[in-house]
Amino acid sequence: xxxxxxxxxxxxxxxxxxxxxxxxxxxxxxxxxxxxxxxxxxxxxxxxxxxxxxxxxxxxxxxxxxxxxxxxxxxxxxxxxxxxxxxxxxxxxxxxxxxxxxxxxxxxxxxxxxxxxxxxxxxxxxxxxxxxxxxxxxxxxxxxxxxxxx
Numbered sequence: 001x002x003x004x005x006x007x008x009x010x011x012x013x014x015x016x017x018x019x020x021x022x023x024x025x026x027x028x029x030x031x032x033x034x035x036x037x038x039x040x041x042x043x044x045x046x047x048x049x050x051x052x053x054x055x056x057x058x059x060x061x062x063x064x065x066x067x068x069x070x071x072x073x074x075x076x077x078x079x080x081x082x083x084x085x086x087x088x089x090x091x092x093x094x095x096x097x098x099x100x101x102x103x104x105x106x107x108x109x110x111x112x113x114x115x116x117x118x119x120x121x122x123x124x125x126x127x128x129x130x131x132x133x134x135x136x137x138x139x140x141x142x143x144x145x146x147x148x149x150x
Contacts, residue, residue, distance in 0.1 A: 011118045017095045024088045031077040031084070038077070042070025101149055108132070109149070112140045117150060 038044075042065050065073070098117065105113050108130075115126035127137035144150045 012120050013098060013118045014095060016120075017091050021088055021091055024084050024091075028081055028084050028088075031081045035074050035077045038065070038070045038073040041065045042067050044070055105149070108140050109144060112137065112144065113149065116141060 044067065102110065102113055102118065111130050112126070115121045115129055116123070119126075121129065123137060123141070124134060127134045130137065132140070141150065
């Protein structure tokens with residue numbers, strides 16, 4: 001049987017991975033905004049260094065934090081950004097691995113892999129879709145697991 005002709009973007013697993021990547025990107029943006037806010041609240045003016053204190057003006061309204069607390073907050077956000085970027089890279093590697101494995105398979109194995117891994121169907125539904133008995137489907141899937149494909 002030929003491999004399903006759907007585009008990669010229509011595959012359920014890739015939709016989930018892409019959604020997770022999109023959520024991670026949003027979280028990274030939020031942490032970057034938090035860093036900028038901590039810099040403003042602690043009086044840090046970015047790469048130019050620390051601004052001086054102007055005693056001639058009235059204190060500004062709003063919340064201010066100490067420089068040390070600002071550095072701590074920035075450090076926490078930067079650590080979280082690094083973790084999120086690593087998670088995003090893992091998801092991208094997982095996506096490429098799934099594509100590579102699927103492209104290397106043919107016949108019944110490709111069909112089992114497509115239905116179980118890519119479309120995330122239950123074993124019963126996948127066996128019915130493929131036209132195999134459940135026990136035959138389980139044997140194929142078990143052999144693929146032993147080979148490290150699933």
